[in-house]
Amino acid sequence: MNKNILIKKQNTLLVFIVCSALGFFSSTTIQASEGEHGKEEAHKDERVFMADSMAQKMGVMTQSVQTGSLNITTTVYGNIVTDPASLSHVRARFDGMVTKVNANLGNKVKKGETLAVVESNESLKSYPVAAPFSGTVIARHANEGELSNGQVLFSIANYDDVWAQLKVFPQQLSDIAEQQSVQLSVAGSSLETTIQHILPSPDEKPYVLAYAKIANTSGQWPVGAAIKGLVTINKLDVAMMVPKASIQEFEGASVVFVKEGDEYRPVPVTLGQQDNYNIEVLSGLHIADVIVSQNSYLFKADLEKSEAGHDH
Template sequence: MNKFTQLKTFTILKVLVLSVTLMMIHGTVSGGDKHADGDSHEDDKHAGEVITMSDETAVQNGITTTNVIAGDIALSTTLYGRISADPASLSHIRARFDGVIKDVKVNIGDTVKKGDILAVVESNESLKSYSITSPFDGNVIARHANNGELSNGQVLFSLANYKDVWAQLTVFSQHLGQIEVGQAVELRHANFEQLSEIAYLTPSADSSPHSLANVTVDNSSGYWPLGTLVKAQVTTATKAVSHMVPVTAIQEYEDKQVVFVNNDNEYKPRPVQLGVTDGRYIEVISGIEIGERVVATNSYLIKADLEKSEAGHDH
């Protein structure tokens, strides 16, 4: 082999060695990058489970927190019914003595005060006039009197005071053993709510297979007109629970029921097992401890931030 051939062979070998070396280095770097990328994505995944938010931002977004507490949760039964007149607030008025109706002072729909004159009647016996007055504050809902007519013992006026009305709730046989006088009731219709209690129970007037739970309703606002359909939650028992949170604290996240635990401005989702609820509070069987702070209002905003963060990491 001449000198030129030896030099050519040496050069080729050198190039091959250099190429292999570069490939090994590239492989090592690529492998290292893949591992680093994997670690990065894993870190991102875990980082996405935490939302950091200042107190100022939380206040601006209406996000508040509350402690996990022990307490009593009301167990309730749902009933339905209608608003009806309170019998004690209805009056059908007759003349004390038969005679001629001389002067009618009111008409249907008029508002009257206790003692207001409704009509003047001239007695047949004494020929003296006397006044028929309102027994209470209320409204004239019926009038059967006109000037010149004889009273003849008939009902002349009907008055009603609808500031106090009844909610008559239908109680079917499956609930009869649970419903009692004195139980607390939360009444609802449209956007209105009122707390009251069952005053008494009566059989159905038409012999239907149900009873009526009669609940007093303050209608001074006028928001509970006669005939209105109402929904009622009747508290039938209470359960002492060791852990409970507002129902507004619960969100569904990654197919689990969670609360968002706040610690030093960090909000983390915590899966929880839930129990009974009264519509305001809900029992937490496991997942959180007494004293931990959880998001109570606008918890959906924390959930939305987490989901948005995860969507960004997926890309």
């Protein structure tokens, strides 16, 4: 009798253990399923409220989601060089003595202006040495009483137009060609121009040189300055794109903050290809959604601060 009771208790205990185990795994599965569902829905309940007046003060900028084109680029580096047609080393036509010097280093001169006067050794007549074009005296090698004797007396340069000289290495050659658009940048200035020439480099260097002309009347592109160029090698049409600055990483996902009235909510997005400014959105948004394009980190910081407060 005692033996039967013992067996019955053991069986009951075994059933309890099995049932408990089954119940535990069932609960874990349910919780896991709810966790995945919750992850998808979590961002829908998160909001940041900010009046338009405050958003303006905080520098928040918005724009609509749009279709567009991505400019796929490759990066090249180089320097600003003088336009060969705008640099002249001025000599006297005939050998003789320099009797008068009118121009000095740094002077602005006009085309035809007299830079110096030379007395010819043969005729003993004086004749002017004139500026070949308008520009700046960047070097002076003439003084009164000296003999010209075929030497350079002045160097005149006009920097209204300069050239970007860009190094293109062998692995880039198949992508870069004349007439391609290139965006140049130096010391905070940038502009878009076109590659006009691609020429072999001197001294058998392991690259070719791409030349793009720059209008430099502002003087913001000094000769010799190091520059960066982004050459557009392909244009990709995309159904939706947003500025790269609008993307934030939040709770393990890439999100964009969508504005609805005074509410801003994080929307998870799937991203595709990108250029230097914009990125393709494959899913998560709709055309004409109003998103935060600048200073979206403010909303991310607010949500993270709120979550930290709840943890305590």
